[in-house]
Amino acid sequence: MYCICSNRSFDDILSQQRADPLPLDEMITSYTSCTSGCGSCIKALLAEAEISGLDPIAVSKLSVQEA
Numbered sequence: 001m002y003c004i005c006s007n008r009s010f011d012d013i014l015s016q017q018r019a020d021p022l023p024l025d026e027m028i029t030s031y032t033s034c035t036s037g038c039g040s041c042i043k044a045l046l047a048e049a050e051i052s053g054l055d056p057i058a059v060s061k062l063s064v065q066e067a
């Protein structure tokens with residue numbers, strides 16, 4: 001998948017997260033332009049991060065905040 005607003009693929013974003021891990025909310029603000037973009041891909045990006053085993057606790061917290 002691809003984040004149009006960040007002009008980056010999810011693979012690129014998650015590779016950066018693996019190389020230099022941050023809490024997922026900081027990953028979104030630091031490694032993407034989602035917060036200044038449309039935000040439509042954030043849920044899918046967080047789901048892919050969870051599937052990839054990246055910080056599932058932070059994913060759960062962010063999912064609660066989105067509800």
Ligand code: FES
Nearest residue numbers: 003004005039041
């Ligand atoms: S497509 Fe990712 S924030 Fe807009």
